[in-house]
Amino acid sequence: MSRSLWIGEWTHTQSCSRSLVSPGEVVSADRCVGISIARGPLILIDVATPLGLAPDDVRRALAVSVGDAVHRDQTLASLRRRYRRRSVRAPDAGLVQGIVGGYLLLRLPDVETQILAGVAGTVSDVTAEGQVKVKCNGTRIHGAWGDGGTGRGPLALTTEGADGELTWQKVSRHLTGCVLVGGWLGEERAILRARQFGIAGLLVGGIAAPLARHTGWGLPIVATEGVGVPHMAPTFYRALQQRAGCVVQLQGGCAEGGPMASISHAVSQGAENSALEVGAGVRLTRGPYLGYEGRISALPEGLQRTALGGLTEGAQIALPSGQRLFAPWENLEVLP
Amino acid sequence: MSQPQQPESFLAADIGSTLTRVCLIDRVEGIYRLVARSQHPTRGEDGIDAKQAVVGAVRRLEEIAHRTLLDDAGEMISPERDDGTGVDAMVACSSAAKPLRCAVIGLTADLSLQGAVRACTGALAQATTTLALGALRRAAELAPLLGLADSPPEAIILSGGFDNGPIAPLTAGAELLAAVLADLPAHERPVIIYAGNQEARRPVARALGDDLTLAVVDNVRPSEGIESPRELQRELLRLYGERLQLVPGMAALQRWCSVPVQSSPDALALALQYLAKRHDPSTSLLGVDVGGNHTAVIGVGKRGVNLTLRGGLGTAAGLDGVLASASLDDLRRWLPLDVSLDTLTAYLENARLWPFTLPQTLDDLLALQAAAREALRQTFAEWQAASLAEPLRLDLIAGRGGVLSGCPHPGLVALMLLDGLQPVGLAQLVYDRDSVWPQLGAVAAVAPLAASQVLNRDGLAHLGTALCLSGSVRTGERALRLRLETPGGPDHTYEVAAGEVRCVPLPSDAEASVKLWPHPRLDVGLGPGAPAQAQVQGGALGLIIDARGRPLQVSADPQERAAAQRRWNNGLGRR
Numbered sequence: 001m002s003r004s005l006w007i008g009e010w011t012h013t014q015s016c017s018r019s020l021v022s023p024g025e026v027v028s029a030d031r032c033v034g035i036s037i038a039r040g041p042l043i044l045i046d047v048a049t050p051l052g053l054a055p056d057d058v059r060r061a062l063a064v065s066v067g068d069a070v071h072r073d074q075t076l077a078s079l080r081r082r083y084r085r086r087s088v089r090a091p092d093a094g095l096v097q098g099i100v101g102g103y104l105l106l107r108l109p110d111v112e113t114q115i116l117a118g119v120a121g122t123v124s125d126v127t128a129e130g131q132v133k134v135k136c137n138g139t140r141i142h143g144a145w146g147d148g149g150t151g152r153g154p155l156a157l158t159t160e161g162a163d164g165e166l167t168w169q170k171v172s173r174h175l176t177g178c179v180l181v182g183g184w185l186g187e188e189r190a191i192l193r194a195r196q197f198g199i200a201g202l203l204v205g206g207i208a209a210p211l212a213r214h215t216g217w218g219l220p221i222v223a224t225e226g227v228g229v230p231h232m233a234p235t236f237y238r239a240l241q242q243r244a245g246c247v248v249q250l251q252g253g254c255a256e257g258g259p260m261a262s263i264s265h266a267v268s269q270g271a272e273n274s275a276l277e278v279g280a281g282v283r284l285t286r287g288p289y290l291g292y293e294g295r296i297s298a299l300p301e302g303l304q305r306t307a308l309g310g311l312t313e314g315a316q317i318a319l320p321s322g323q324r325l326f327a328p329w330e331n332l333e334v335l336p
Numbered sequence: 337m338s339q340p341q342q343p344e345s346f347l348a349a350d351i352g353s354t355l356t357r358v359c360l361i362d363r364v365e366g367i368y369r370l371v372a373r374s375q376h377p378t379r380g381e382d383g384i385d386a387k388q389a390v391v392g393a394v395r396r397l398e399e400i401a402h403r404t405l406l407d408d409a410g411e412m413i414s415p416e417r418d419d420g421t422g423v424d425a426m427v428a429c430s431s432a433a434k435p436l437r438c439a440v441i442g443l444t445a446d447l448s449l450q451g452a453v454r455a456c457t458g459a460l461a462q463a464t465t466t467l468a469l470g471a472l473r474r475a476a477e478l479a480p481l482l483g484l485a486d487s488p489p490e491a492i493i494l495s496g497g498f499d500n501g502p503i504a505p506l507t508a509g510a511e512l513l514a515a516v517l518a519d520l521p522a523h524e525r526p527v528i529i530y531a532g533n534q535e536a537r538r539p540v541a542r543a544l545g546d547d548l549t550l551a552v553v554d555n556v557r558p559s560e561g562i563e564s565p566r567e568l569q570r571e572l573l574r575l576y577g578e579r580l581q582l583v584p585g586m587a588a589l590q591r592w593c594s595v596p597v598q599s600s601p602d603a604l605a606l607a608l609q610y611l612a613k614r615h616d617p618s619t620s621l622l623g624v625d626v627g628g629n630h631t632a633v634i635g636v637g638k639r640g641v642n643l644t645l646r647g648g649l650g651t652a653a654g655l656d657g658v659l660a661s662a663s664l665d666d667l668r669r670w671l672p673l674d675v676s677l678d679t680l681t682a683y684l685e686n687a688r689l690w691p692f693t694l695p696q697t698l699d700d701l702l703a704l705q706a707a708a709r710e711a712l713r714q715t716f717a718e719w720q721a722a723s724l725a726e727p728l729r730l731d732l733i734a735g736r737g738g739v740l741s742g743c744p745h746p747g748l749v750a751l752m753l754l755d756g757l758q759p760v761g762l763a764q765l766v767y768d769r770d771s772v773w774p775q776l777g778a779v780a781a782v783a784p785l786a787a788s789q790v791l792n793r794d795g796l797a798h799l800g801t802a803l804c805l806s807g808s809v810r811t812g813e814r815a816l817r818l819r820l821e822t823p824g825g826p827d828h829t830y831e832v833a834a835g836e837v838r839c840v841p842l843p844s845d846a847e848a849s850v851k852l853w854p855h856p857r858l859d860v861g862l863g864p865g866a867p868a869q870a871q872v873q874g875g876a877l878g879l880i881i882d883a884r885g886r887p888l889q890v891s892a893d894p895q896e897r898a899a900a901q902r903r904w905n906n907g908l909g910r911r
Contacts, residue, residue, distance in 0.1 A: 003381070042485045042516065044478055098515025101508050103478070105515050144689040209678035212685055226689050228682030286693040287686060287700055308701060309744035312694065331693045 004142040004224065004283070005236055007336050008267050011124060012134045015256060016115040019126045027117040029152070029247055029264060033132045034115045040094065040108035047088050048102030051079045055102030064104075068096045076104055118152070118249040120264040138264040139239050143222035145207055146259025148252030151220040153179045153200030155240060155248045155263070162237035163230060166204055168193045179203055179248045179261075181240050184223075184230045191217050201250035203240070203261055205232025205291055220252035222259040225291035233283045233291050235335045281335040282317060284327055293335065294319040300326075343424035343594075343783055345416050347397075347405065348775035349390045350600055351378055351430035351583075354628035354652045354691050355738070356389035358397055359772050360405070360423070361779065361790055368786040370794035372401040373770055377692050378432055385585035386432060387592075412592045425594045427778040429603035430586065431630065433579045435647035436572060437489040439465040439526070441481075441513070443496030443505055451556040452495040452531060454722040455565035459572035460599060462647045464489055469496070469509045478512075484526075485516050491575055492526045493568065494540065497533030499558045506536040510543035517548060525549070527575060531556045531568045573599070595781050601625070603777030604736070605634050605641045610780060610788055611734055611766075611796075612636045619731045624712055624757070626737035628652030628691055631711040633719035644719035649711045651704050651739045652691035655684050662710045669890045670706035670755060672901035673699060694742060701743070705752055708739040712756025730759045733802075736768035746876040747908030750799045751837070754882050760806040761861030762870055765880070769797035798844045800875030806886035807858040811835035815858055815883035821849040832883045834858075835900070837907040840881065842874030850879065858885065877908060 016034025027033060047062070048055045061079040064070055070090045078087035090106065098105040121136030156178040158170040166182025168189040176198040184206040185191070191211070194202055201220035206229030211217075223229075224236050249262045278299060284292045298316035304326055306312055314328040345362040359373040376392035378384055394405050394412075404421040407413055413422030438461045442449030445468040453463045467480050484492065492513065497506055517525060530540055530552045537552055544550055553567040576599060581587060590597055604625060612621040623634040629650045635642040648657035658667075664677045667684075675683075683703035687695070695701040735753050743749045749767055772795050780787035805815055815834040820842070821827045830840055834855070842848055850872050856865035872879055884904070891897040 039486070039519075042482045044482060097518055100511045100515045103512075107519060145685070209681035209685070213681060226682075227685035228678065229686075285690050286696055287683065288697055290686060290690075306694075306744070307696065308698060310694075310742065327696070328694045331690075331696065 003333060004144075005233075005239060005336060006140045007138075007239065009135065009137050010140055012117075012119045012121065012136055012262060013257075014115050014118060014132045014134070016130050016132060019130060019132050021123045021126065021132060023123050023125055025123045027121065027123060027134060029117055029120045029249060031117045032114045033117045033123070033134070034130065036113045036115050038111045038113070040110050042097065043091070043094075043106050043108065045076065045088060045091070045104045045106055046102065047077045047099075047104050050088050051077060051086050052081065053079065053102070058099070058102050062099065062104075064096050066096055066098055070094060070096060070106070116152075118150075119262050136262075136264050137267045138262065139243060140263075141203075141222075141224060141236060141239075141261045143203075143224050143259030143261065144226045145212060145223040146221065146251070146253035147215050147217050148201070148220035150249065150251045151179060151201035152247060152249050153177045155179055155181055155203075155244050155246055157181045157241055157244050159183050162205060162232045162234045165230075166190055166202065171197060171199060173197050175199060179250050181237075183232050183237070184208070185211060185221070186230075187211075191219070191221070195219050201252070203248070203250060205236070206230055215253070220250045222250055222252060222261055229291045231291055233293055233335075235281065235283070235293060239336075276334055282315070282327075283333045283335055284317070284331055285333055286331040289319075289325070289327070292319060297324060343415075343786075345423040345425075346779055346783065346786060347394065347412070347423045347426040348772075348779050349393065349426070349428040349589075350603070350771075350774040350778070351386045351389060351428065351432045351586075351589075352600065352627060353432050353434070353630075354378060356386075356393050357771050357775065358390060358393040359770075359775050360397055360401055360403070361786055362423075367793070368783075368789040370770065370772060370790050372397055373772060374400055375771075384432060384583060386430065386583050387585035387589040389585070390428070390589055390592075414592075425782060426592045427595060427775075427782055428589060428593050429598040429600045429774050429778040430580055430583065431600035431627065432583045432586075433576065435630070435645065436461040436491055436576050436579060437464045438462065438572070439467070439484055439489045439492045441467045441469060441492060441494050441496075441509060443470045443509075443532075444468055447560075448496040448532065448557045451563050451565065452493045452568065454563075455531075455556055455568045456493070456572065457644045457646065457718055457722060458565065458642065459569035460576040460601060460645055460647075461491070461572045469505060469512075481512065481516055484513075485520060488517070488520060488524050488526050490526055490579070491529055491572065493529045493531055495531045495556050497536065497555075498560065499534045499555055501533050501535070503533065503536040503539055506532055507539045507543045510540045514544050514548065527551060529553060529568065529571055534558070573602075598778055598781065600774045601632050601634070601643060601645055603774040603781075604632070605636070605643060605777065606780050607773040607777035607787070607791065607795075608634055608636050608734060609641065610776075610784075610791055612732065614788070614792060615732060615764075620729050621732040621734060622730045622757070622759075623734045624716070624736070624753070626651055626708045626711055626735075626739050627654070628738060629654040631715040631737075633712075633715045635719065635723055642719070642723045644715055644722050646711070646715045646718065649715065651687070651708050651711070651737070653688060654711070655688040655707055658707045658710055659684060661714060667703070667706045667710055668894075669897060670709050670901065671702055672898050672905055673702070674894045674898045675699065675703075701748075704739055705743070705748060708737070708752055709756040712752070716757050729761070730757075730763045732764045732766065733757065733759060734766050734768070734773075736771065736773055738771070740767050741769050741771045745909070746797070746799050747839075747905065750802070750877055750880055750908055751904060753799075754802060754804065754837070754880075755888065758886055758888055759802065759804050760859070760886055762801060762803055762872065764801050764873060765799035765875065766796050767799060768795065770795065798873070798875035800839065800842065800877040800880050801872040802880040802882060803850070803852070803860065803872075804882040804886065805854060805858040805860055807855075807864060808885045808889070809834045809855050809857050813855065815855050815885075816860075816881065817853045818881070819851045820879065821851070822846065823848075830881075832881050834883050834885065837880070837882050837884060837904045839877040839908055840879040842872070842878035844873075844875050846874040848872055848874070848879070858883075880908065
């Protein structure tokens with residue numbers, strides 16, 4: 001049984017090309033723990049056509065060879081034709097990777113990015129593959145739906161409760177740099193305004209289907225329950241409410257590990273997720289009860305007949321409304 | 337691990353990308369039987385671990401079968417002990433590794449490129465980039481080639497040119513490729529598979545240089561009208577096998593197994609071959625597998641096995657691929673309810689986001705089945721295009737996959753197969769209700785008798801025989817008159833109207849003779865209007881008569897369409 005809400009100790013992993021920390025070091029969330037080096041783009045420069053040469057004749061006009069480092073505007077090839085000298089120049093600095101078929105392949109310089117720890121904790125391991133593992137305490141939420149990269153900022157609750165909509169009116173300029181929390185997201189205007197005001201990210205329970213159909217909104221968005229769900233699971237909302245003002249690391253769908261929100265804080269003992277037994281709190285993870293919470297009221301033995309007529313194992317759940325229903329194990333998550 | 341000569345008991349595992357399924361096979365009164373089965377998510381909180389997933393499923397199996405299979409350290413007990421703990425042997429197959437990402441570079445888009453792309457779909461490989469060198473004139477057009485250096489695939493297939501044709505374009509392509517890949521770190525360099533003009537083998541090898549790994553196979557298009565994909569497919573399957581070994585936990589799991597872990601599509605193909613032989617050596621079988629992240633169509637006939645696999649197209653994570661390749665309206669036409677596009681999006685997106693969960697409402701279930709129909713339809717169309725020489729006679733249609741085995745009513749399973757494949761004539765329909773076929777294919781590698789006995793006794797759910805008419809007549813007109821003659825029983829005559837699907841009861845173990853008189857414009861396989869006579873076998877639905885015509889027409893009007901779908905569902909007993 002998966003657990004999307006975790007309160008306790010966990011290991012947060014960041015991947016980089018070169019680490020800048022050692023095991024045992026205590027790091028803050030905004031500490032740079034490593035450098036990620038992405039190879040620069042490879043570009044193809046047509047040498048033959050501007051010089052009016054056949055591809056096989058290009059070599060006689062070349063001013064550089066494979067392996068040469070070139071600077072911006074450096075002449076790569078030139079040829080005197082009648083009274084004019086024609087030349088081909090480097091559009092950027094780089095390394096000549098190859099010359100073939102009338103083209104020159106130029107590798108532009110590597111791009112370095114600083115990788116922050118993301119959470120406060122202690123470096124527990126640095127692997128040969130460049131993974132920095134940080135052991136930390138706090139709250140971690142795995143989202144269901146996500147978009148965008150990574151954002152960091154203080155948690156700001158914008159809705160009264162877990163079923164409130166994060167409307168565009170709730171996105172204001174004084175929240176710049178914050179991660180906004182709401183029950184659900186239903187209008188495009190709220191996202192556009194958040195991007196315009198430099199909001200660090202949006203953390204909601206559900207997202208409306210028309211918004212979920214698009215990606216590339218330009219800021220990290222995480223929905224904990226899914227698409228078309230008009231609320232956040234109450235336990236998740238309460239966990240975030242208790243941490244209002246704390247810095248949260250929000251990673252959208254494009255980040256490694258999928259959509260996630262991580263908040264570092266001290267954890268008192270006994271906050272572990274409860275066991276699977278009668279009375280345990282559970283979250284339902286499939287419609288029509290997606291994002292609902294209840295308590296296990298009975299654990300029937302063996303296969304049970306579902307409302308659709310299939311046979312499966314599961315538990316009887318009592319919802320706060322008094323309604324009782326049977327849910328397959330696959331559709332349940334134990335809550336802390 | 338020492339093993340007895342004749343294993344009596346087996347554990348067989350199928351490690352999928354979403355779920356790992358394990359079954360226990362043992363001899364009961366001298367015959368191999370399926371004792372119990374279980375499943376467990378393949379992905380744990382720390383990602384995929386094949387061995388942990390199998391351990392999780394086996395622990396569950398121990399509870400179900402009341403039999404100890406693992407010791408306290410979580411290691412398999414083998415061989416089986418006198419007290420009944422443990423098993424004699426374990427076998428496994430897996431599709432946990434994603435299909436091999438391939439770039440296909442050819443000279444022309446219509447000949448060599450298409451042949452190589454088709455070969456990929458039959459060899460657990462996915463052509464993520466295709467490039468026709470002959471069409472490239474400007475630097476901008478070569479951008480996809482540069483993309484190979486930024487995001488290298490696992491293999492690059494270089495094809496093109498008939499044997500004895502010109503060599504220069506291929507060597508120029510190889511030189512360009514070598515230059516593009518020159519500065520890739522060794523572990524990122526793709527394997528180059530050369531499947532072009534055989535005369536150009538040496539010049540191409542020289543142009544690629546010593547830093548790239550080159551595998552040379554037969555030309556996929558040695559001359560006009562001849563396609564020779566087998567050797568290329570063998571090489572791709574070998575690479576996939578290597579990749580499977582890299583799945584976390586697979587090497588540890590391998591130590592438990594009597595034989596190397598197979599790919600699940602290979603194991604399934606073997607089980608389907610058994611299934612085809614069980615009926616009649618001349619049977620033409622079509623197997624379909626709608627998985628969470630891939631859909632496969634496997635033909636088994638006189639010409640051997642013909643596989644088409646579409647990665648990223650399925651009913652869990654693969655819903656992404658379905659939504660990318662089909663419009664919501666395409667999916668909505670399969671629903672017996674008039675739902676909004678937003679509601680349909682929510683059903684499918686949430687099924688994708690929560691891949692281990694099960695539908696709890698009929699609408700949710702039907703939305704998933706609509707996606708399965710679309711995945712089937714698309715993969716079957718690709719299979720047909722790839723099986724150019726294969727005759728399209730389908731005697732036996734064998735379906736499997738979570739969306740079928742988890743379906744609470746056989747009528748819905750039959751409709752998914754009929755809608756997705758649209759067969760014509762007579763075809764028996766069976767499905768893998770217990771999700772054991774790939775495991776049985778894996779068992780067949782060490783104990784063919786066990787695989788065959790379990791498949792015959794426990795592994796088949798018979799839906800019945802489908803009789804599908806092609807052609808088109810006005811809805812409501814009489815499409816078919818048939819007389820059903822059962823040995824020792826009374827004869828029955830039925831009339832079926834065009835546009836309807838219905839079933840005639842016939843138990844699974846019963847056979848009957850049918851005489852058919854179709855409408856003059858409808859065809860049961862012998863030509864329009866031609867009467868026919870055949871022997872049919874029963875099943876859970878009996879004789880299924882699909883008089884909706886081919887190609888299947890679905891009304892554009894939402895209410896009319898929903899009403900028709902409801903009628904078809906009801907016709908097969910789902911009310």
